[in-house]
Amino acid sequence: MTASQHPRRGGRLSQKDATRQRVLDAARELFEARGYEETPVREIARKAEVSVGSVFTTFASKGEILSRVMADRLDDLYAELDGVVPHLRGSTADRLRSMFAINYAFETQRTKLFLAHIAAAYDWTLGSEARAYGRTPRLLKIAHDCLAEGVTRGDVDPAVDLGMVVDLLVAAYAWTYRLAARDGADAATMSAVLDRQIGLIAEGFRPRSGPTVGET
Amino acid sequence: MKHVSGSLQADAEAQVRVPTRRTLAKQQTRAKVLAAARTLFSEQGYEGATIRDIAATAGMSTGAVFANFSDKADLFREIMTSDIEALAIAMREAAAHSRSVEEGLLRVFTAGYGFYKNQLPLARAAFSISWSPEQGPALRSLSPVPALTELITEQLLIGIERGELSADSEVKLRSQMLFDCYLANYPEAVFDGWSIEALQAKSRDQIRVILAGVRRG
Numbered sequence: 001m002t003a004s005q006h007p008r009r010g011g012r013l014s015q016k017d018a019t020r021q022r023v024l025d026a027a028r029e030l031f032e033a034r035g036y037e038e039t040p041v042r043e044i045a046r047k048a049e050v051s052v053g054s055v056f057t058t059f060a061s062k063g064e065i066l067s068r069v070m071a072d073r074l075d076d077l078y079a080e081l082d083g084v085v086p087h088l089r090g091s092t093a094d095r096l097r098s099m100f101a102i103n104y105a106f107e108t109q110r111t112k113l114f115l116a117h118i119a120a121a122y123d124w125t126l127g128s129e130a131r132a133y134g135r136t137p138r139l140l141k142i143a144h145d146c147l148a149e150g151v152t153r154g155d156v157d158p159a160v161d162l163g164m165v166v167d168l169l170v171a172a173y174a175w176t177y178r179l180a181a182r183d184g185a186d187a188a189t190m191s192a193v194l195d196r197q198i199g200l201i202a203e204g205f206r207p208r209s210g211p212t213v214g215e216t
Numbered sequence: 217m218k219h220v221s222g223s224l225q226a227d228a229e230a231q232v233r234v235p236t237r238r239t240l241a242k243q244q245t246r247a248k249v250l251a252a253a254r255t256l257f258s259e260q261g262y263e264g265a266t267i268r269d270i271a272a273t274a275g276m277s278t279g280a281v282f283a284n285f286s287d288k289a290d291l292f293r294e295i296m297t298s299d300i301e302a303l304a305i306a307m308r309e310a311a312a313h314s315r316s317v318e319e320g321l322l323r324v325f326t327a328g329y330g331f332y333k334n335q336l337p338l339a340r341a342a343f344s345i346s347w348s349p350e351q352g353p354a355l356r357s358l359s360p361v362p363a364l365t366e367l368i369t370e371q372l373l374i375g376i377e378r379g380e381l382s383a384d385s386e387v388k389l390r391s392q393m394l395f396d397c398y399l400a401n402y403p404e405a406v407f408d409g410w411s412i413e414a415l416q417a418k419s420r421d422q423i424r425v426i427l428a429g430v431r432r433g
Contacts, residue, residue: 037349037350116349118347119346119347120344164421164425167400170400171397175396176396181349181352200386200389201425204429
């Protein structure tokens, strides 16, 4: 029952959109300046110059606001990846390594916020919109395209279920965040661990017989 | 003086007996609170369940709850600790007498999904809290947590011993990946309501990919 599914005429819709945007802008600034836990919804409403009530008619919870803010941030990242990925060199494993390393480097600019985002993705009160953590369709597609390209180049077995491999890659990418949560690991540390994991996954998707091709 | 020593002796006996009865009552109270908390966490989620509601469900005052648990996070950790212990036992029993590494691992995974099948809201709350900056570290460092990855490691070591996997299998890294893969499939169970069979089929394919490089023969 979102506004976009049931467009109404003029004024009301655009006012709702305007409120939504003001809340998101205010929330992004406050989350980045102070942190997610430290920012009460009351503050977001004050900065956006709307009532607390209208924040909650637009968003179900603070977690949903965070999910939206992060989704917008990640859109910038995916736009960047769309431009970079076609130019990556090396084997499919290497191209996947580079692609995920770019993700880590981008996300760890705001590690705390990103971890809060991961936590919120499992929040009881959120709808399916909040499933953004590691599962955004655009990230899945970028990884999938990388593998499909590998099939064309000959270093990915055409018989392998690419969707399943994407899930494995994303599982490794997402759960390696435990290093950031637990030890405060940086992007380079996480990338080093993920590089080894991608190597093992690549053993599972390379063509069954003959030497590995496409390494040049 | 006889009289005094007799009374002292009675006191000593009372000190032994009374605390026992008290301890028993305290255990019963704790069990009641934990059962109520489990119900409410499952129905309302972690944030939605209040200490007041938990106390009301348990049929006692909030004061009585706080006499036994320091806060809601403490209650949740207590529930998680006993659950993870039970889960590790269920996984170990499931894996016993497997004929192959793949079968053993799949049984470990399936035991896990089956364990939480009827309490997915609790699993969802556990995932959410494990990533939260305040409570995550305490939840992740609960004593029975490492037992879960160790179980997976054991399956790999059995596979090496049987000659199914090569000795140089990077057991530590592969165990972690298998465990992550097990965890990463929960959103399908939690949000999308996949059947155990569907989760199992997906897990089997994933296990095959992760082990592909070290299979012998």
